[in-house]
Each structure stands twice: as structure tokens, then as C-alpha cells.
Amino acid sequence: xxxxxxxxxxxxxxxILSVIGFYIYKVSMDTGKGIKITDNITPxxxxxxxxxxxxxxxxxxxxxxxxxxxxxxxxxxTSVVVDYRLFDTTLxxxxxFVTILGFGFVIPKDKRKIIKPTTxxxxxxxxxMILMLMIGGYMxxxxxxxxxxxxxxxxxxxxxxxxxxLAGRKTLSQKTLKIIEAVAGISIFSxxxxxxxxxxxxxxxxxxxxxxxxxxxxxLIPIFYGLIAFxxxxxxxxxxxEFYEEC
Amino acid sequence: MNSIxxxxxxxxxxxxxxxxxxxxxxxxxxxxxxxxxxxSILILFSGKIPFNVAIGGWRAPYxxxxxxxxxxxxxxxxxxxxxxxxxxxxxxxMEYQFYSFYFVLLSSTNGIVLTGDLFNFFLFIELSTFAVxxxxxxxxxxxxxxxxxxxxxxxxxxxxxxxxxxGLIYKTLGTLNFADIANKVNNLNEASLSLILILYIxxxxxxxxxxxxxxxVVKAYEASKTSVNLFIxxxxxxxxxxxxxxxxxxxxxxxTGKLTLSGNLSSILMLFAFVTxxxxxxxxxxxxxxxxxxxxxxxxxxxxxxxxxxxxxxxALKGVLYIVISNYLAKFVMFLTVxxxxxxSGSTNYLDMKGLGRRYPVLAISFTIxxxxxxGIPFFAGFWGKISIIGNxxxxxxxxxxxAVLILIASVIEGVYYLxxxxxxxxQGHEREGRISRVYCLLPMILALVILFIGINPDSFExxxxxLLDEIKSPEKYxxxxxxxx
Amino acid sequence: xxQLFILSSISLLFIGLFGVLTRKNIVKILIALNIMETxxxxxxxxxxxxxxxxxxxxxxNESIMNLTKMVDPVPQALVLTSIVxxxxxxxxxxxxxxxxxxxxxxxxxxxxxxxxxxxx
Numbered sequence: 012x013x014x015x016x017x018x019x020x021x022x023x024x025x026x027i028l029s030v031i032g033f034y035i036y037k038v039s040m041d042t043g044k045g046i047k048i049t050d051n052i053t054p055x056x057x058x059x060x061x062x063x064x065x066x067x068x069x070x071x072x073x074x075x076x077x078x079x080x081x082x083x084x085x086x087x088x089t090s091v092v093v094d095y096r097l098f099d100t101t102l103x104x105x106x107x108f109v110t111i112l113g114f115g116f117v118i119p120k121d122k123r124k125i126i127k128p129t130t131x132x133x134x135x136x137x138x139x140m141i142l143m144l145m146i147g148g149y150m151x152x153x154x155x156x157x158x159x160x161x162x163x164x165x166x167x168x169x170x171x172x173x174x175x176x177l178a179g180r181k182t183l184s185q186k187t188l189k190i191i192e193a194v195a196g197i198s199i200f201s202x203x204x205x206x207x208x209x210x211x212x213x214x215x216x217x218x219x220x221x222x223x224x225x226x227x228x229x230x231l232i233p234i235f236y237g238l239i240a241f242x243x244x245x246x247x248x249x250x251x252x253e254f255y256e257e258c
Numbered sequence: 259m260n261s262i263x264x265x266x267x268x269x270x271x272x273x274x275x276x277x278x279x280x281x282x283x284x285x286x287x288x289x290x291x292x293x294x295x296x297x298s299i300l301i302l303f304s305g306k307i308p309f310n311v312a313i314g315g316w317r318a319p320y321x322x323x324x325x326x327x328x329x330x331x332x333x334x335x336x337x338x339x340x341x342x343x344x345x346x347x348x349x350x351x352m353e354y355q356f357y358s359f360y361f362v363l364l365s366s367t368n369g370i371v372l373t374g375d376l377f378n379f380f381l382f383i384e385l386s387t388f389a390v391x392x393x394x395x396x397x398x399x400x401x402x403x404x405x406x407x408x409x410x411x412x413x414x415x416x417x418x419x420x421x422x423x424x425g426l427i428y429k430t431l432g433t434l435n436f437a438d439i440a441n442k443v444n445n446l447n448e449a450s451l452s453l454i455l456i457l458y459i460x461x462x463x464x465x466x467x468x469x470x471x472x473x474x475v476v477k478a479y480e481a482s483k484t485s486v487n488l489f490i491x492x493x494x495x496x497x498x499x500x501x502x503x504x505x506x507x508x509x510x511x512x513x514t515g516k517l518t519l520s521g522n523l524s525s526i527l528m529l530f531a532f533v534t535x536x537x538x539x540x541x542x543x544x545x546x547x548x549x550x551x552x553x554x555x556x557x558x559x560x561x562x563x564x565x566x567x568x569x570x571x572x573x574a575l576k577g578v579l580y581i582v583i584s585n586y587l588a589k590f591v592m593f594l595t596v597x598x599x600x601x602x603s604g605s606t607n608y609l610d611m612k613g614l615g616r617r618y619p620v621l622a623i624s625f626t627i628x629x630x631x632x633x634g635i636p637f638f639a640g641f642w643g644k645i646s647i648i649g650n651x652x653x654x655x656x657x658x659x660x661x662a663v664l665i666l667i668a669s670v671i672e673g674v675y676y677l678x679x680x681x682x683x684x685x686q687g688h689e690r691e692g693r694i695s696r697v698y699c700l701l702p703m704i705l706a707l708v709i710l711f712i713g714i715n716p717d718s719f720e721x722x723x724x725x726l727l728d729e730i731k732s733p734e735k736y737x738x739x740x741x742x743x744x
Numbered sequence: 745x746x747q748l749f750i751l752s753s754i755s756l757l758f759i760g761l762f763g764v765l766t767r768k769n770i771v772k773i774l775i776a777l778n779i780m781e782t783x784x785x786x787x788x789x790x791x792x793x794x795x796x797x798x799x800x801x802x803x804x805n806e807s808i809m810n811l812t813k814m815v816d817p818v819p820q821a822l823v824l825t826s827i828v829x830x831x832x833x834x835x836x837x838x839x840x841x842x843x844x845x846x847x848x849x850x851x852x853x854x855x856x857x858x859x860x861x862x863x864x
Binding site: 034035037038041043044045046047048050052056057058059061062067068094095096097098099102103105106108109110112113115116117189192193196197200201203204207210211212213214215216 | 260261263267270271273274275277278312313314315316317319320321322353355358359362369377378381382384385388389391392395398403406426428429430431432433434444445446447448449450452453454
């Protein structure tokens with residue numbers, strides 16, 4: 012009975028999938044007029060062109076390496092993430108906040124046995140932690156120059172905390188994590204409101220006239236990435252502590 | 259008017275603050291909700307509508323923009339008032355997570371209504387999904403964890419489809435802005451457009467409780483508290499209807515000034531709406547649990563709304579707006595009444611509520627008024643909606659005719675189960691412990707009077723609707739407003 | 745090349761969808777959901793791909809001359825957001841799954857129906 016039913020479900024699912032697949036095939040082979048989904052469209056025909064040329068405000072403006080522009084981040088993906096579409100990124104931070112809050116809320120708090128860490132892990136943990144914290148710090152400071160940024164940096168920093176948890180060293184209390192999380196979150200939005208007070212637009216960059224390629228460039232981007240890194244690190248560490256507290 | 263972003267930023271800051279305030283969270287919730295209502299009403303009367311806000315100073319097709327038009331402000335006020343009304347049903351002390359989820363839901367529903375960017379819209383829908391899943395699982399018992407898990411899995415699967423649609427839109431048209439898409443959508447291939455629409459609509463249909471995506475509704479309503487039911491119904495449902503109106507009728511419509519859904523999409527949507535109405539009415543007829551009945555009934559009402567939208571004529575759209583407002587008010591009355599009655603009787607089965615209508619006639623009469631309005635009896639608000647939808651559907655085609663007949667049958671079924679419940683309320687029952695304070699009877703009474711007022715005097719509401727329809731009729735105004743910013 | 749990327753990511757999407765539709769174990773459903781999310785992320789990146797493209801990062805004055813060769817940065821920004829959403833979904837639903845196991849003593853998605861004896 013049970014096998015028959017699961018076979019039936021599998022066949023229905025395969026049918027649904029094949030219908031979807033056939034439909035997508037038919038659409039991609041369509042010969043009607045207009046732009047098709049299989050057409051070869053270069054980034055120069057999309058809004059990305061203006062992002063890459065950094066001329067959203069003034070169409071004819073040009074920039075050179077070491078000069079200034081409307082956005083001075085050398086990493087164009089970062090300039091899209093944290094400047095042109097900054098509001099999406101702040102919402103993304105809220106997504107992480109809500110889900111981790113829900114995680115801590117629904118997970119059952121029962122007793123579990125703790126396994127004592129070995130001496131090797133216990134001795135090596137602080138050294139590894141320092142290295143990881145350095146890499147994480149480097150990543151968010153350099154987010155506007157090289158690949159990286161706030162989210163991976165936060166993940167790396169939280170891994171350092173995880174190693175501390177595994178080694179039986181409790182580095183931070185959960186209350187501190189909560190405060191870090193809330194302060195970082197509130198300051199992201201306070202920066203938005205500050206730019207509203209200064210320039211009249213929410214989330215506008217108000218530190219101008221820096222040079223592309225410098226360490227201290229790209230206006231507010233390193234500040235935002237630093238805040239995001241701390242917030243992500245605090246949230247992800249919260250998950251590990253959630254299990255640690257149960258012991 | 260750049261300060262419109264405060265409607266989203268202030269609740270999000272409150273979401274962080276609520277981690278620390280403990281018992282004062284409730285006061286914070288009231289303050290923030292009142293701020294949102296007052297702010298949106300101030301914008302309504304500021305006389306600057308319509309206007310466009312570019313966030314970060316990046317102009318429209320490049321950055322993210324918020325557009326405030328008549329349609330937006332109407333739904334904005336509805337969403338924020340719904341938040342306040344639902345908040346009045348939070349009586350007991352809640353944990354701080356409840357308020358954090360509530361604040362995120364408030365800001366995300368405001369954002370759904372305000373935003374003018376496809377990806378931003380998607381993100382707000384995701385945010386509201388997580389907040390609602392957290393609220394559903396608030397009781398953390400057997401029913402609520404299962405319901406929250408199912409809702410989360412279903413809506414994340416649907417959101418993956420809409421992300422694919424966003425990718426396709428960006429690949430073909432090279433933009434993510436609503437106005438820019440509406441401007442360029444005529445260049446798009448017909449078949450490609452329908453593929454994109456089918457993929458994108460899926461996440462909206464989850465919010466709208468339409469057929470292939472409505473397994474979560476009944477369980478979620480049954481498992482959660484009344485305040486959470488009202489959050490889902492009043493805030494998420496209303497914002498979802500706005501999303502469908504904006505995206506189907508204004509962004510992806512191929513001809514300006516006329517409602518055209520490309521290809522067979524309108525008949526597919528119509529079939530979905532039929533199945534939803536049938537499931538909703540039959541489910542409600544066989545159920546005894548009041549919360550389940552109301553869940554099935556709101557499913558059926560939204561099915562009628564989708565049917566009206568897919569009809570593709572402005573008279574039907576007028577009816578849709580009537581049904582939206584009548585369902586919005588009536589469900590508030592019903593949920594609040596059921597909440598009070600179930601507290602006295604100790605169960606949500608309506609057979610246990612026998613005789614309560616004699617003791618609390620105000621509540622029971624308000625319930626009956628809203629039931630009559632949902633059924634579409636003349637001189638109640640729902641009547642004007644159903645009559646213009648049916649009147650439009652009868653002469654449009656075969657499928658539409660079936661829909662009209664279906665809505666009539668559905669009204670009869672609604673009459674059977676709602677009047678059965680009202681009859682149970684007024685029949686002889688035994689004495690009970692427990693009392694309902696008069697204050698709690700006041701709100702359902704006022705809402706029921708509003709339903710009566712709209713039903714008897716539809717001209718007062720007709721003016722608002724004609725303004726909204728004017729906006730939907732001319733999407734080129736919206737495009738001009740957003741794209742010609744300095 | 746771009747066709748190959750798109751085909752492989754669509755097949756990942758289909759594998760994940762098949763898993764979501766047919767599996768009964770919650771953990772398996774969540775793994776299938778993650779496969780789907782990976783598929784959609786690869787699909788978005790593939791949409792922004794340019795033949796023989798380079799990374800959209802400026803390193804010197806020469807790279808500013810090569811702007812037309814760069815791949816599209818916007819889909820990468822979108823993917824960064826969607827990865828975080830995927831992480832959030834997985835974390836929240838795994839916590840819910842632990843609570844579900846705690847309440848139902850089973851990880852089957854139909855646990856409540858099976859106990860009540862309803863055969864759907």
C-alpha cells in the first residue's frame with residue numbers, strides 16, 4: 012500500500028516536471044517577434060552599464076584609476092550591493108535577524124551530554140581563533156577593493172567563535188551577543204537616518220571626494236560592511252551558543 | 259517627501275529595541291503602529307500625491323525607488339489600520355520574539371505596498387514570510403510547528419520560482435524597476451512574457467491563498483492565536499492583493515489603458531480561482547471549528563477577488579475593490595467575535611457557543627451583519643462587489659459564465675453555513691461562567707456599522723474607487739512619474 | 745559556455761523540485777530545497793555571464809579600459825542576497841524540524857495525519 016502510494020507520487024512529480032520542462036523548451040524555441048529569453052544580451056544593454064561606468068548621476072562623466080567618481084569602490088559588485096542597491100542589503104540583514112530569532116525561539120531547550128574536547132584542540136584553539144579573526148577583519152576592511160565583504164567576514168569571525176565553543180572555551184556571553192547584534196542593526200538604520208538629515212535622501216553616501224583604489228575610499232561602504240560583519244558574526248555565533256547553553 | 263522611508267525604518271529599529279524592553283514591548287508596538295497610521299494619513303492629506311522617492315539619491319531605473327500614488331496610499335492606510343485593529347486582540351503578555359516578528363511584518367507589509375522595484379518587492383515578501391512563520395509557530399505545540407514548517411517550505415519553493423522570474427526579467431529587459439519594465443514590456447516576446455509571469459505569480463499566490471498554494475492556510479489559521487490570524491488576514495492578505503493589482507495590471511500589462519493578461523494566462527488564473535472557491539466553500543460547509551470555517555471562507559473570498567481581476571474589465575475591478583473592503587472588515591468582526599465567544603465557551607466549535615448571542619446580542623448581530631455582507635445580500639457592502647463582478651462575467655464568455663454561476667452557488671453555500679452559525683448563536687443555551695467586557699464589543703460593532711454604511715450609501719465609497727480605477731486605467735502616468743525624475 | 749551553465753543549473757533546479765515534491769522526511773525536503781537554491785543562484789550568475797568575461801573588479805587603469813569585457817555585476821549582487829535568504833530559510837526550518845521531532849516523535853511531514861488515521 013505504502014509503496015504503491017509513493018510510486019504514484021513519484022510518477023505524478025515526474026509528470027509535473029516533464030510538463031514544466033517541455034514548456035520551458037517550447038518557450039525557448041519560440042519564433043515570435045520581440046526579445047526572447049534565449050537572446051544574447053550584453054551587460055551594456057542593461058542598467059549594469061551605468062553601474063560599471065559609474066555615471067548614474069551624470070551621463071557623460073568618466074573616471075580614472077586613482078581619481079574620484081560618484082562611487083569610489085573598486086569592486087563593482089560591492090558598489091552595487093552596498094551603494095546602488097543598499098536598501099536590499101539592509102533588508103537582507105533583517106532577514107538573517109528574523110530567521111535567527113525564530114531559530115532561537117523554536118528550538119527545544121533540553122539537556123544534552125557534553126563531550127570533553129581533546130588537549131590538542133584546547134591548546135590550538137586560541138591560535139586558530141586569532142588567525143581567523145585577522146582574516147575576517149581583513150575581509151570586511153577590504154570589501155570594496157577585493158572579493159569579500161561583510162557577509163563572508165561575519166561568517167569567518169563566527170567560525171572563530173565556533174572553534175572556541177568546540178574547545179570548551181566560552182568566549183562571549185549570550186547577552187553580549189544580543190547587544191552587539193542590536194547595536195549593529197540599529198546603527199545601520201541610524202546611518203540611513205543620518206544621511207537623510209545631512210543630504211535629504213535615505214542611505215545616501217555623504218562622505219565624498221575620495222580616490223578609487225585607496226584603502227580609505229568608497230565613502231560609507233567600509234563602515235556598513237563592518238557593521239554587517241559584526242551583526243552576521245553575532246547572529247551566527249548565537250546559533251552555536253544556542254547548542255552550547257543546552258549542555 | 260523623502261521621509262516616507264520612515265514607515266519602514268522605524269518598525270525595523272523597533273524590532274531591535276524590542277529585544278530589551280521586556281514587558282514594555284506592548285507599549286512600543288502601539289506607539290509604532292500609531293506612528294505608522296498617523297504618518298500615512300498625514301501623507302494622504304498632504305496634497306503632494308503622487309510623488310516618487312529615490313533611495314540613496316540614485317534615480318529611478320538604477321536605484322531603488324518608492325512611489326506613492328492613490329492606489330498605494332489606499333492600501334497603505336488599510337494595512338496600517340489592520341495592524342492596529344489586530345493589535346487590540348493581543349491581551350495576554352507575550353514574549354519579546356512575538357513583538358519582533360510583528361514589527362518586521364509591519365515594516366515588510368508597508369514595504370510591499372510602497373516599493374517600486376521588483377527585487378525589493380521579492381525581499382519584502384520573503385521578510386513577511388519569515389515573520390509570519392515565526393508568528394504561526396508562536397505556541398510551539400504540535401499543530402503550530404507543523405503548520406509553520408509547511409508554510410515555510412511551500413513559500414520558499416514558490417519564492418525560488420519568482421527569483422527565477424526576476425532573473426529572466428533582468429536578462430531580457432535589463433532592468434528591475436516596475437516603471438521601466440512596464441515601459442519596455444511591449445518589446446518582450448509573448449511566450450517569454452507568459453513564462454515569466456507564471457513563475458513570478460507563484461509567490462503572490464501563496465499570500466493570496468489561491469489553489470495550488472493553499473495547503474498552509476487552514477492549518478496555520480487553526481494553529482495560531484486570533485491576533486496572528488488577523489495579522490495574516492489584514493496585513494499580509496491586503497498587501498498581497500495590492501501586489502497582484504500592481505504587478506498583473508500595471509507592470510506586466512501589454513496595452514496601456516486596457517487590462518490584458520497575455521495569452522491563456524487569464525483563463526488559467528480563472529480556473530485556479532474556481533478551484534479555490536470550490537475548495538473553500540465545501541471545506542467551510544463540512545467544518546465545525548470556527549477558525550477553520552473562517553480560514554476556508556477567506557480562501558473563497560480571495561478566489562472571487564482573483565476571478566474578478568482575471569476578468570479584465572474595469573467594472574469587474576470595481577467589484578473586486580468592494581469585495582476586498584467588505585472581506586477586510588467582515589473578517590475582522592468575525593475573528594474578534596469568535597475570539598470572545600471561544601473564551602467564554604472554552605472551545606472553538608460553534609455548537610458549544612449556543613445561546614451566547616442572547617447574552618451578547620451586539621457581538622452576534624455584528625457577526626450576522628458581516629456574514630450577510632460576505633454572502634452579498636442587497637444593502638450590505640459585499641452586494642455591490644458581487645453584482646458588478648457577476649454582471650460583467652455573464653456576457654463575457656463561456657468560462658466567465660461558469661464563474662458567475664459558481665459565485666452564485668458559492669453565495670448560497672455561504673448563506674447555509676453562516677446563517678447556521680448565527681442561528682446557533684441565538685438559540686437557547688445553558689448558563690455559563692465568564693463574562694465579556696463591554697469594551698471588547700465596541701470594536702466589532704463599529705466595524706459592522708461601517709459595513710452597513712458602505713452598503714446603504716455606496717456613493718461615498720464609489721468616489722474613492724473611481725480615483726483608484728483612474729490610476730489603474732492609465733499606467734503611463736505611473737511610468738512618467740517615476741522615469742522622468744531629475 | 746553560458747548554455748552549459750544554464751542547462752546544468754536548470755537540471756539542479758529540477759532535481760531539487762523532484763525532491764521537494766516526493767520526499768516525506770523533512771530533512772530530505774530541506775536538503776532538496778537547498779539544492780534548488782543552489783540551482784537558482786547558479787542560474788542567476790549564468791544570466792549575467794559574458795563569453796570570456798573577467799571579474800568586475802578594478803585593479804588598475806587598464807581594467808577601466810576593459811569595462812565591456814566584464815561580466816554583469818547586478819546578478820552577482822542579487823545572488824549574494826539570495827544566498828543569505830537560503831541560509832535563513834535553512835536555519836529556521838531546521839530548528840522547526842527539531843521542534844517537530846520533539847512534538848511528534850517523527851520526522852515525516854505527514855506525521856499528524858498518520859497519527860489521526862486519516863489516509864489522504
